Each structure stands twice: as C-alpha cells, then as structure tokens.
Amino acid sequence: MSTLCPSLAGCHVDNDGKTVRGSHSDEWMPLHLVSAWCSANGLTLGQVATEQKSNEITAIPALLQALQPQGATVAIDAMGTQHDIAETIVAGGADYVLAVKDNQPTLADAMRDWFAAAQAGRLEHSYWEHVEHDKGHGRLETRVCRVTEDVAWLKRLGQECAGIQRLVMVESHRTVKGHTSAEYRYFISSRACKAQEMAGLIRRMGHREWFAPRARHVPGRGCPPDTRPDSRAQPGPAAQDHAEPGAAGPATRRQAPQLEERAQPGGLECRLPQPVARPCLIRVFM
Numbered sequence: 001m002s003t004l005c006p007s008l009a010g011c012h013v014d015n016d017g018k019t020v021r022g023s024h025s026d027e028w029m030p031l032h033l034v035s036a037w038c039s040a041n042g043l044t045l046g047q048v049a050t051e052q053k054s055n056e057i058t059a060i061p062a063l064l065q066a067l068q069p070q071g072a073t074v075a076i077d078a079m080g081t082q083h084d085i086a087e088t089i090v091a092g093g094a095d096y097v098l099a100v101k102d103n104q105p106t107l108a109d110a111m112r113d114w115f116a117a118a119q120a121g122r123l124e125h126s127y128w129e130h131v132e133h134d135k136g137h138g139r140l141e142t143r144v145c146r147v148t149e150d151v152a153w154l155k156r157l158g159q160e161c162a163g164i165q166r167l168v169m170v171e172s173h174r175t176v177k178g179h180t181s182a183e184y185r186y187f188i189s190s191r192a193c194k195a196q197e198m199a200g201l202i203r204r205m206g207h208r209e210w211f212a213p214r215a216r217h218v219p220g221r222g223c224p225p226d227t228r229p230d231s232r233a234q235p236g237p238a239a240q241d242h243a244e245p246g247a248a249g250p251a252t253r254r255q256a257p258q259l260e261e262r263a264q265p266g267g268l269e270c271r272l273p274q275p276v277a278r279p280c281l282i283r284v285f286m
Contacts, residue, residue, distance in 0.1 A: 014036070033050075078103050080098060098188050106159060125150040129146050140174070140176075141172060145199035189201075
C-alpha cells in the first residue's frame with residue numbers, strides 16, 4: 001500500500017459509513033463500517049467497524065488519527081460535521097469539506113439565509129460561482145457551485161469551526177424524461193479555494209459505491225466460512241479478522257476482546273478497548 005500511495009498530500013480522502021447488508025440477527029448487531037477512500041488512487045485506506053451508525057462521530061477521529069492525512073483534503077458527510085472532528089483534521093495538517101444538513105439546524109438555516117440574501121442582492125459580500133452541465137443516460141443535469149469567504153459572522157452564532165475558510169452552496173437541477181427536480185446542498189470548508197476547485201472536491205464525494213464491499217473468504221488466510229446453519233448471520237471471528245483489504249467483514253461480536261495489536265498481511269490491525277456493547281475494529285492498509 002505504501003508503494004501505491006506513499007503520501008496523502010494533495011489527495012482527496014472521502015469518509016463515509018455504511019451498514020453491511022445481512023450482517024445482523026437476533027444475537028448479532030449489524031456491522032457498520034466507516035471507511036476512508038483515496039479517489040486519486042482508487043484505494044480504501046482504512047476502515048473502522050462499529051455496531052451503530054451513531055458511533056461514526058467517535059470512529060471518524062480514530063480513523064483519521066491512524067491515517068495521518070497531512071496535506072490531504074478530507075471530505076465527510078453530515079454525520080461528521082462536528083467541531084471536534086474539524087479541529088482534529090486541521091490539527092493534523094489537512095483540510096476538510098464537511099456537508100451541512102438539518103442535523104446542524106442552526107448552521108444549515110443560517111447558510112440558507114446567507115445565500116438567499118446574497119443572490120437577492122441584499123448583501124455587500126460577493127461569492128464565486130461555477131456552472132457545470134452533465135448529460136448521459138437520459139439525464140440532463142446542471143450544477144451551480146457558489147463559494148464565499150464571508151465566514152466571520154459564524155462566530156456570533158457559535159457555529160465557527162476550526163480553520164473554516166469557505167461556505168459553499170451547490171444548486172442542482174436534474175431533468176429526466178421531461179421531469180425537472182431541484183436539490184440544494186451546503187458545505188463548509190477549511191480549503192481556501194474558489195468555486196471551480198470546490199465543485200471538483202464536492203463532486204468526488206458522490207463516488208461511494210466502494211463503501212460496502214462484499215465479505216469473502218481468502219484462501220490461505222484465516223479460516224473458511226462457518227458451515228453452521230444460518231452462517232451468514234453468525235460467522236466465525238476469523239472471517240472478519242482476516243478479510244481482504246477493502247472487504248467488509250461480517251458482524252462484530254458483542255463481547256469486546258482484550259486490548260491487542262498485531263501485524264496482519266492486509267495491514268495493521270488494532271483492537272481498542274471499548275464498552276462491551278460497542279467493540280471497535282480499526283484496519284489501516286498503509
């Protein structure tokens with residue numbers, strides 16, 4: 001991995017979480033994976049397994065600390081738009097692009113009001129604008145990315161994140177079979193760039209098919225899958241511990257293991273002490 005991706009400087013590192021389909025039963029919690037993806041190389045850099053989606057807030061900083069993405073631009077969906085996560089990214093020498101949705105209602109409403117007022121000409125502050133057109137598969141889409149450096153007023157609302165430099169609005173109009181729909185998305189960023197570059201960073205955030213790869217047995221590495229009835233819902237621990245890099249293992253057991261750290265052929269594996277109901281597995285493929 002270090003040969004394929006010797007440094008993350010200048011790379012776009014996308015972080016998101018997905019729950020692995022069919023990984024739960026009456027006795028097993030569903031497996032939720034938070035993964036980091038380098039779009040330039042097409043590589044999964046690391047994964048953190050948690051038992052619940054709400055654990056993304058604590059899992060993302062652990063994954064970032066393991067990756068050390070100095071010089072990279074880290075993109076995270078709205079679940080990761082937290083002051084502590086932004087501070088962790090900036091302290092590590094990286095930039096961030098964080099989605100803003102209604103889980104941050106004060107910030108989301110304030111950004112909607114700002115861009116509405118700016119477009120109506122009620123503000124003295126200007127913004128950069130970049131327009132893209134995309135056509136294919138019977139779909140016509142127009143995206144307008146608007147970026148402003150007017151962020152000082154966020155401090156008065158208590159919504160200023162560490163290192164914030166830009167507020168972003170992406171307006172999309174999509175026409176399929178004569179029907180047109182509109183979508184408005186908002187982001188904050190510590191990267192001091194204009195609309196064209198920002199549009200490229202946000203466009204990469206949509207490429208997330210890799211986040212839930214299928215589990216599979218790798219010959220010669222670990223044990224074969226369980227042959228017990230309903231083995232899909234109750235796999236053995238070796239199926240997860242020896243998964244191929246980039247592959248999501250089956251469900252995590254409720255009982256948290258003792259603290260241990262060992263080198264695996266697929267990368268560094270480190271089990272961290274967690275509450276019994278919420279074990280955490282970090283896999284870094286660097």
